[in-house]
Amino acid sequence: MTTLSADREIEHLMTLHPKGFDLSLERVSRLLEKLGNPQDLMPPVIHIAGTNGKGSCAAFCRAILEAQGLLVHTHTSPHLVNWHERYRLAADGGGRLVDDATLAEAIARVARANDGQQITVFEILTAVGFVLFAEHPADVVVMEVGLGGRFDATNVVARPAASVIMPVSLDHEAYLGDRVELIAVEKAGIIKPGCPVVIGSQPYESALDVLVDTATRLGCPTYVYGQDFLAFEEHGRMVYQDQGGLMDLPLPRLPGRHQIANAAAAIATVKAAGFEPREHAVDRAMVTAVWPGRMQKLPHGRLVELAPPGADIWLDGGHNPGAGVVIAEALAELEHRDPRPLFLIAGMINTKDQGGYFNAFNGLVKHVYTVPVDFSDASVGNDELAARAEAAGLSAEPVSSVASALMLLRDTWQDAEVPPRILIGGSLYLAGAVLAENGTPPT
Known part of the structure; x- marks a missing residue:
């Protein structure tokens, strides 16, 4: 369009x-x-x-x-x-x-x-x-x-x-x-x-x-x-x-x-x-019913191709503690039906309660990659966001982009391992940027 x-x-x-x-x-x-x-x-x-x-x-x-x-x-x-x-x-x-x-x-x-x-x-x-x-x-x-x-x-x-x-x-x-x-x-x-x-x-x-x-x-x-x-x-x-x-x-x-x-x-x-x-x-x-950017499965696209083969990739723009709770519950249900190691790629803006959001994923996520939100002047720095995730009890590291996080996971994943589940989330700005970069905008 x-x-x-x-x-x-x-x-x-x-x-x-x-x-x-x-x-x-x-x-x-x-x-x-x-x-x-x-x-x-x-x-x-x-x-x-x-x-x-x-x-x-x-x-x-x-x-x-x-x-x-x-x-x-x-x-x-x-x-x-x-x-x-x-x-x-x-x-x-x-x-x-x-x-x-x-x-x-x-x-x-x-x-x-x-x-x-x-x-x-x-x-x-x-x-x-x-x-x-x-x-x-x-x-x-x-x-x-x-x-x-x-x-x-x-x-x-x-x-x-x-x-x-x-x-x-x-x-x-x-x-x-x-x-x-x-x-x-x-x-x-x-x-x-x-x-x-x-x-x-x-x-x-x-x-x-x-x-x-x-x-x-x-x-x-x-x-x-x-x-x-x-x-x-x-x-x-x-x-x-x-x-x-x-x-x-x-x-x-x-x-x-x-x-x-x-x-x-x-x-x-x-x-x-x-x-x-x-x-x-x-x-x-x-x-x-369709609602893009909210627990949306990404089965294909330019970004998806960078992930470990067979990865189960989800996108959600929820960005507050209440949203974190319901997203974590949805991921727990997925884990019950199809167990996989879960990774979070998160970007957030500074008007949101980052710690409250991360708290919801304690005990559920294996590792967090934090990224900047390029489409917002209010983006929290990826170093600062990683510190917030670690303060919430999660293992975390800053990376430069969603693409970098997906490639890092792919390069370190062993072929014999069960393909991971990946949630990309923390901001609607980030969700929009991912859909654009992936080549799958809402229609």
């Missing part, structure tokens, strides 16, 4: 406006008013917030709705390789990433409407999503929050068909607070009076209390994981249960036990939003 036109528009915006986030709704609301308030002209919106799991929930929601034959727009962030990944426009047979000419024209039009006023690039790009989704026909929009919820630029949708809060844990403390209940307050900001709310599996009771109290105070029909709906594995299948009964489903295609709870939240969300899913559609969605 040609990306030059849209990239040029975005690069120009980057020279005019600050990078990063400045959480507020005033600037984006002003811009949207100039554009005719496209957020009010979109199809019904499923709005998804949470520290972890919101992308997976969005992927399952989209898969369920499309399996019903519905036309679905999807907004996710951040992207991994191309900006186009943030906007998937509805199409017969399944949504497609926006084409370059359409995206470039929408960005230029929104930038002209802004007319040089103070704003962040993320706010402009969120407004672009509203314009695209209002101008292209669809039955429903699945929209992932960028950061937080209360002051995120997506939070101008007045009456969502359903608001979803996925697991809340510590992340982005500089913006959202250093206690889970404070972060839960920010996530709960997407809950609108009287609109249905789905609360996914919550690891912290204090966060759950905040979310339930907010939904109750605003008079929202509320569906809580473990109380109003749940899911579990039984005999190699996934059983979903709510007050409407049971669904006997395939296990989710996305790896990891945590995806059962994520899929359950998506089923409950589609129901809460009024799109009553037929069981055959949910069945199909469990085996077709």
